[in-house]
Amino acid sequence: MFKLRKNSIKILLVIFFITLLPLIPTGMSQYQQSFYLAGASSIVPQISKTMDCKANLKLEKNDSNYNIIIENRSEETYAEWEIMFYKEKQMTLTNLEETTNGWSLKGTNLKPKEPVIIPINLEITPQEDEEKYLNHYLEKFVFLSSCKIKES
């Protein structure tokens, strides 16, 4: 009287499994949180012998010591300035303010077109290597200096 065909059995089995599917523990449920990082860094050079900030910066040897010459190249504007010297092994500046990374020198009211000469006590150790490394240091010294100048 009740004939169950093969197809009917298949359909019943499919319905059975679909009904039970949500009850099957997956074992995959787990809270999680992802954090995303995006960053960038840039080198913003302020280090060249002729500064973009319209100041000239020179280092020259004066007898047994050195001078920094800073010149405000603007036509009319007085300037407030700061030079930072990066710390270098075997090189010490004894009359400048020491910062975390080197030395800093600041000034205000730099007149247009009037170079200012600032003597600095630069010590190179060992002294016998001074001549040998002088050019190298001069080059690097200026390179590793930076200057900020703004209208004041």
Place this chain on the structure above:
Amino acid sequence: MKKTKYILLLFFLIGISIMSIGYSLLATNLTLDANSEIVGEWDVRITNMKAIQVSPGCDAGTPMFTDTTMGFYAKLIKPGDSITYEITIENKGTMDAKLETIDITPDEENGSERLHYENTTPKTQLGKGETTKFTITVTYDTSSTEIPETKSKAITGTIEYVQT
């Protein structure tokens, strides 16, 4: 023969009907009144990001962060300069968490070889209510003797905490 079958079927159905009615009459309703709720709360998030060390003259910008993202833009001036950012992650939920993956990768292929990134790792186990901090430091190579042609480098990363 066919008639006998129909009679048997009729009796069978009547029997089932009587059993059902009897069961209904004798059955007592037992009412169970109960509520259940999920009290476990998952809430691990970034709660702070700031620059904790900036070399003089450098610009750390304003680090930006949301609950799940963090970003920064650092500007360095001279060799030896560095900037360090500190990120705080807090487990404000009621479930313990563990660090599943941390993958922070600078773009070495396209970025400046003179910029270097270093990072610390946040806590591996972050219990409920606990806080962890980690840092990312970018440094301008101290051995640089000239301004590099490529002046920037990006960094991206993913940190994933999962339920313990």
